[in-house]
Amino acid sequence: MNKKTKFEFLGNAAYRITNRKGKIILIDPFLNESDCSPIKVKDLDQVDLILVTHAAWDHMGDTAEIARKFNCPVMCGGEVRHHLIHHEGVDPANVRALCWGLQVVEAGIRVRSITSMHWSFIEYPDGSFISGTPMGFMFYPDPGVRVYHSGDTAIFSDLKLFGQLYQPNIALIVTSMPDSGQLQKHGIPESFCGEMSPHEAALAVLWLGVEYALSNHYSTAKGNPDVEKFVTLVENLHSDEEPVVKPVVLEPGEVWYYPVDEE
Amino acid sequence: MNKKTKFEFLGNAAYRITNRKGKIILIDPFLNESDCSPIKVKDLDQVDLILVTHAAWDHMGDTAEIARKFNCPVMCGGEVRHHLIHHEGVDPANVRALCWGLQVVEAGIRVRSITSMHWSFIEYPDGSFISGTPMGFMFYPDPGVRVYHSGDTAIFSDLKLFGQLYQPNIALIVTSMPDSGQLQKHGIPESFCGEMSPHEAALAVLWLGVEYALSNHYSTAKGNPDVEKFVTLVENLHSDEEPVVKPVVLEPGEVWYYPVDEE
Amino acid sequence: MNKKTKFEFLGNAAYRITNRKGKIILIDPFLNESDCSPIKVKDLDQVDLILVTHAAWDHMGDTAEIARKFNCPVMCGGEVRHHLIHHEGVDPANVRALCWGLQVVEAGIRVRSITSMHWSFIEYPDGSFISGTPMGFMFYPDPGVRVYHSGDTAIFSDLKLFGQLYQPNIALIVTSMPDSGQLQKHGIPESFCGEMSPHEAALAVLWLGVEYALSNHYSTAKGNPDVEKFVTLVENLHSDEEPVVKPVVLEPGEVWYYPVDEE
Numbered sequence: 001m002n003k004k005t006k007f008e009f010l011g012n013a014a015y016r017i018t019n020r021k022g023k024i025i026l027i028d029p030f031l032n033e034s035d036c037s038p039i040k041v042k043d044l045d046q047v048d049l050i051l052v053t054h055a056a057w058d059h060m061g062d063t064a065e066i067a068r069k070f071n072c073p074v075m076c077g078g079e080v081r082h083h084l085i086h087h088e089g090v091d092p093a094n095v096r097a098l099c100w101g102l103q104v105v106e107a108g109i110r111v112r113s114i115t116s117m118h119w120s121f122i123e124y125p126d127g128s129f130i131s132g133t134p135m136g137f138m139f140y141p142d143p144g145v146r147v148y149h150s151g152d153t154a155i156f157s158d159l160k161l162f163g164q165l166y167q168p169n170i171a172l173i174v175t176s177m178p179d180s181g182q183l184q185k186h187g188i189p190e191s192f193c194g195e196m197s198p199h200e201a202a203l204a205v206l207w208l209g210v211e212y213a214l215s216n217h218y219s220t221a222k223g224n225p226d227v228e229k230f231v232t233l234v235e236n237l238h239s240d241e242e243p244v245v246k247p248v249v250l251e252p253g254e255v256w257y258y259p260v261d262e263e
Numbered sequence: 264m265n266k267k268t269k270f271e272f273l274g275n276a277a278y279r280i281t282n283r284k285g286k287i288i289l290i291d292p293f294l295n296e297s298d299c300s301p302i303k304v305k306d307l308d309q310v311d312l313i314l315v316t317h318a319a320w321d322h323m324g325d326t327a328e329i330a331r332k333f334n335c336p337v338m339c340g341g342e343v344r345h346h347l348i349h350h351e352g353v354d355p356a357n358v359r360a361l362c363w364g365l366q367v368v369e370a371g372i373r374v375r376s377i378t379s380m381h382w383s384f385i386e387y388p389d390g391s392f393i394s395g396t397p398m399g400f401m402f403y404p405d406p407g408v409r410v411y412h413s414g415d416t417a418i419f420s421d422l423k424l425f426g427q428l429y430q431p432n433i434a435l436i437v438t439s440m441p442d443s444g445q446l447q448k449h450g451i452p453e454s455f456c457g458e459m460s461p462h463e464a465a466l467a468v469l470w471l472g473v474e475y476a477l478s479n480h481y482s483t484a485k486g487n488p489d490v491e492k493f494v495t496l497v498e499n500l501h502s503d504e505e506p507v508v509k510p511v512v513l514e515p516g517e518v519w520y521y522p523v524d525e526e
Numbered sequence: 527m528n529k530k531t532k533f534e535f536l537g538n539a540a541y542r543i544t545n546r547k548g549k550i551i552l553i554d555p556f557l558n559e560s561d562c563s564p565i566k567v568k569d570l571d572q573v574d575l576i577l578v579t580h581a582a583w584d585h586m587g588d589t590a591e592i593a594r595k596f597n598c599p600v601m602c603g604g605e606v607r608h609h610l611i612h613h614e615g616v617d618p619a620n621v622r623a624l625c626w627g628l629q630v631v632e633a634g635i636r637v638r639s640i641t642s643m644h645w646s647f648i649e650y651p652d653g654s655f656i657s658g659t660p661m662g663f664m665f666y667p668d669p670g671v672r673v674y675h676s677g678d679t680a681i682f683s684d685l686k687l688f689g690q691l692y693q694p695n696i697a698l699i700v701t702s703m704p705d706s707g708q709l710q711k712h713g714i715p716e717s718f719c720g721e722m723s724p725h726e727a728a729l730a731v732l733w734l735g736v737e738y739a740l741s742n743h744y745s746t747a748k749g750n751p752d753v754e755k756f757v758t759l760v761e762n763l764h765s766d767e768e769p770v771v772k773p774v775v776l777e778p779g780e781v782w783y784y785p786v787d788e789e
Contacts, residue, residue, distance in 0.1 A: 078384045082392045097451070099382050101417035101458035110455075115380050115417055117641050119625050119659040121604045129608045129656045130392045133382040154627035154641055155691070157684050158420050165418070165463070188623070192636075195627035200691070341647045345655045360714070362645050364680035364721035373718075378643050378680055393655045396645040421683050428681070428726070 004257040005142045007170075011036035011252035012058045012178055013151070013216050019141040023048040023107045027137070027149055027172070030061025035179055036219035038253035041065050048107035052076040053151030054120035054134035055083060057186055058178050064088035067095075073106040075113070079132025083122055100135065112138040114162060116153040118195060138166050145258060148208060150174045152217070155200040163208040170258060171208050175201045175215035176226035182219070198229035202237055205245045214248045214256065221249045267520040268405045270433075274299035274515035275321045275441055276414070276479050282404040286311040286370045290400070290412055290435070293324025298445055299482035301516035304328050311370040315339035316414030317383035317397035318346060320449055321441050327351035330358075336369040338376070342395025346385055363398065375401040377425060379416040381458060401429050408521060411471060413437050415480070418463040426471040433521060434471050434508075438464045438478035439489035445482070461492035465500055468508045477511045477519065484512045530783040531668045533696075537562035537778035538584045538704055539677070539742050545667040549574040549633045553663070553675055553698070556587025561705055562745035564779035567591050574633040578602035579677030580646035580660035581609060583712055584704050590614035593621075599632040601639070605658025609648055626661065638664040640688060642679040644721060664692050671784060674734060676700050678743070681726035689734040696784060697734050701727045701741035702752035708745070724755030728763055731771045740774045740782065747775045 006018040013028040014037060024046050031037045041062050047070040053059050060080060067074050067090045074084060074095050081097040084090040096104055098113035105111070114136035121131035137149045148168040162168075176194045177183065183190060194217050196204060205213035213234060221227045227249055234247040248256055269281040276291040277300060287309050294300045304325050310333040316322050323343060330337050330353045337347060337358050344360040347353040359367055361376035368374070377399035384394035400412045411431040425431075439457045440446065446453060457480050459467060468476035476497060484490045490512055497510040511519055532544040539554040540563060550572050557563045567588050573596040579585050586606060593600050593616045600610060600621050607623040610616040622630055624639035631637070640662035647657035663675045674694040688694075702720045703709065709716060720743050722730060731739035739760060747753045753775055760773040774782055 078382055079392065079394060082384075082386055086390050086392075098454075099415065099417070099458060100380055101460075101463070102452075102454040103456065103460075104452045104454055115419065117626055119604055121608075121658060123608055127612050128391070128654070129605065129612075130394070131605060131656070131658050132384060132394050152625065154625070155687065156641065157687050161418065161420050189628075189630045191624075191628040191630055193629065195625060197627075197629075200627070341645055342655065342657060345647075345649055349653050349655075361717075362678065362680070362721060363643055364723075364726070365715075365717040366719065366723075367715045367717055378682065391654070393657070395647060395657050424681070424683050 004259060005145050007214065007256045007258065009214070009216065009250035009252055009254055010034075010039065011219055013053065013149070013174065014061065015149070015172060017141055019109065021108065023109060025049045025051065025109060025139070025141060026066065027051045028053055028059040028061060029063055029066055030058045032062050034061070035182055036252040041069065044069070046070070047072050049109055050074045051111065051137050051139065051149065052080050053116065053136065053149065054118060055080050055122045055132065056120070056152070058182070059151065064090050075104065075106070075111050077120055077132045077135055079120055079122065079130050082130065087124070098135065099133070110140045112166070114138050114148070115156070115158060116151045117156045118152045118154065138162070138168060145169065147172065148210070150204070152195045154195050155204060157207075159204050160207040168208055169211045171205045171210040171213045172216055173201050173205055173213050174217040175230045176218040176224055178217065179219040193226050198226050198233060201230050202233035205234060206237060210245055212246050212248050212258070212260070214250060219252070221251055267522060268408045270477065270519045270521065272477070272479065272513035272515055272517055273297075273302065274482055276316065276412070276437065277324065278412070278435060280404055280410075282372065284371065286372060288312045288314065288372060288402070288404060289329065290314045291316055291322040291324060291414075292326060292329055293321045295325050296320075297324070298442055299515040304332065307332070309333070310335050312372055313337045314374065314400050314402065314412065315343050316379065316399065316412065317381060318343050318385045318395065319383070319415070321445070322414065327353050338367065338369070338374050338400075340383055340395045340398055342383055342385065342393050345393065350387070361398065362396070373403045375429070377401050377411070378419070378421060379414045380419045381415045381417065401425070401431060408432065410435065411473070413467070415458045417458050418467060422467050423470040431471055432474045434468045434473040434476045435479055436464050436468055436476050437480040438493045439481040439487055441480065442482040456489050461489050461496060464493050465496035468497060469500060473508055475509050475511050475521070475523070477513060482515070484514055530785060531671050533740065533782045533784065535740070535742065535776035535778055535780055536560075536565065537745055539579065539675070539700065540587065541675075541698060543667055543673075545635065547634065549635060549667075551575045551577065551635060551665070551667060552592065553577045554579055554585040554587060555589055555592055556584045558588050559583075560587070561708055562778040567595065570595070572596070573598050575635055576600045577637065577663050577665065577675065578606050579642065579662065579675065580644060581606050581648045581658065582646070582678070584708070585677065590616050601630065601632070601637050601663075603646055603658045603661055605646055605648065605656050608656065613650070624661065625659070636666045638692070640664050640674070641684060642677045643682045644678045644680065664688070664694060671695065673698065674736070676730070678721045680721050681730060685730050686733040694734055695737045697731045697736040697739045698742055699727050699731055699739050700743040701756045702744040702750055704743065705745040719752050724752050724759060727756050728759035731760060732763060736771055738772050738774050738784070738786070740776060745778070747777055
């Protein structure tokens with residue numbers, strides 16, 4: 001039995017979370033083609049649950065290969081389920097399509113799908129195109145640990161409502177964009193910032209009312225102006241002595257534990 | 264000329280509503296394969312208008328067969344229209360695709376499509392997949408009778424706005440999930456509650472400001488903890504002597520009339 | 527160098543905007559089949575950027591032909607990008623798919639994609655169907671000129687948030703519906719009003735906090751009750767001597783300049 005919940009950042013929007021019982025959750029596992037993940041699929045030795053926010057290359061990533069390798073459940077939207085089953089040979093019994101609002105338990109971990117203001121689509125080599133409904137996740141790896149993963153949502157005010165209703169204490173929040181080299185490979189134009197600007201990401205985590213906000217959606221935080229602005233804003237958008245929300249900036253491969261020891 | 268508007272619950276999210284002029288509206292008519300509908304398509308002898316919130320099996324249901332049988336108009340989203348016309352042989356002249364915000368009159372009944380935070384997709388046996396935009400409906404079966412059908416929406420704050428703008432007096436509200444046996448047949452995981460938890464459904468009907476909230480999305484309300492919690496919350500979330508919103512729990516086949524006689 | 531930003535209304539939701547440096551932006555260029563556009567594609571002699579809010583016939587319009595003719599960039603959603611590249615032969619290098627929240631610069635003009643509560647889909651003659659994510663745009667044709675184009679969004683409260691965050695001073699706002707003859711050609715039912723009612727469009731522009739609101743989504747404003755109601759509401763929903771938001775009603779072919787000379 002571990003004493004803490006372990007969060008390992010794998011670059012972009014990917015995390016490997018190990019709960020106190022030793023169960024391992026992967027979120028948006030973009031590993032093999034990632035320019036920054038410290039591990040590849042071959043390096044994984046246990047996966048108990050995969051969460052996929054949407055069908056994009058940098059989020060769905062290597063879900064199919066991992067699900068086949070570990071025969072583990074995947075929670076995702078309807079179009080991702082369709083893709084995994086009909087195009088990737090994943091066992092249908094392992095794929096759970098969650099619409100917004102549903103709550104399901106797998107591997108002892110409760111997961112709720114949350115509204116996301118983004119998109120989700122896949123283009124196939126034969127010219128066909130499918131799309132669906134992206135999602136955020138609220139999940140509960142351990143008692144008292146309530147984690148929100150934003151996926152790539154744009155800002156929207158109901159993050160306040162979700163903060164009130166679900167009272168997350170940790171947010172894994174989109175704060176920038178993948179490296180432009182990776183974007184170019186996928187025909188995505190270079191943007192000034194991520195789907196939320198640093199200001200919007202700071203508002204989002206304040207509205208959610210979390211204790212800790214872990215920034216993501218980048219290959220490295222070093223010299224990343226979006227991340228710097230986000231940290232500055234979160235540290236200053238308060239009137240208490242200490243920040244209300246504490247920003248946590250991880251490099252790919254870095255690990256963070258919750259609860260945090262008081263100094 | 265009937266003196267009241269008649270609401271007959273047909274299980275899951277299905278209703279047969281008869282207005283004072285005798286026009287019959289079916290909403291989300293999932294009948295033939297339903298484990299709880301008191302009637303099947305063969306039992307229908309009049310239908311003047313069908314409303315379909317989204318493409319799911321338990322909502323689109325038997326729309327195509329009914330529309331062909333009665334040659335009546337259907338209001339729905341673009342992907343449901345596409346399916347009905349191109350896969351089910353429904354007369355294109357009878358299918359009205361409504362985007363959110365539009366208002367159309369058929370059979371003398373005004374219908375407005377309303378934002379829904381859900382999904383809508385269809386998988387075909389050949390592996391193709393289409394998706395679209397789910398909807399709620401605000402409709403006016405009789406003068407002074409303003410009905411909101413939620414479809415399967417998750418909670419969202421603009422239900423307050425719609426309460427202010429459209430002032431519904433009756434909500435047909437998702438309060439649970441279909442029976443797990445039916446879910447399993449369609450590969451849907453068992454959820455702790457419906458797309459809105461009982462708490463969220465109670466907030467929704469308070470935000471909408473309706474007089475009456477009719478719970479749905481279940482095969483039976485007997486022993487259904489979601490419905491029990493919903494009723495308890497709606498009856499207690501107020502500071503007046505009487506509840507502000509009155510919950511109405513119907514079993515499939517039960518009928519309710521509006522206005523309600525004062526006792 | 528022009529002294530002002532020039533807005534030319536082309537009917538429906540189409541605008542040709544010329545900035546002070548002479549760059550020309552087309553939005554939702556539905557021209558050749560339009561019953562009211564003063565120009566057709568053959569009349570265009572310069573286009574530097576095209577913005578497409580969604581895939582509908584009256585918005586995507588002649589985008590493909592114009593993009594091929596001028597070899598200019600197009601900003602749009604993923605399904606519109608897919609259509610333009612795979613069905614219309616537009617050069618992939620020219621098509622930028624923007625999800626909500628991203629900001630991109632082309633032709634020196636910064637463009638941000640904004641949440642839209644509408645739909646976007648295309649039906650092909652072979653029976654296939656694709657759908658995606660519609661968008662509004664916030665764009666900055668000149669310094670200090672912050673323009674919001676609503677596309678066909680329904681009302682939603684986060685227009686207040688976008689007003690606060692992006693402080694647009696000009697709104698190009700959906701206020702009615704295209705002529706019923708055009709709707710019938712595309713199987714769209716006649717609606718009482720546009721995706722926003724006049725009341726909702728008035729609320730929207732007040733929430734956005736713009737100085738000027740230019741109505742659109744019609745073939746002519748003459749005798750159009752939606753436009754008349756919109757103007758009356760915007761002019762009266764305030765407690766100052768002058769309206770807070772000034773409505774501007776253009777006929778197709780009319781031109782408006784910003785800033786407006788004080789009288």
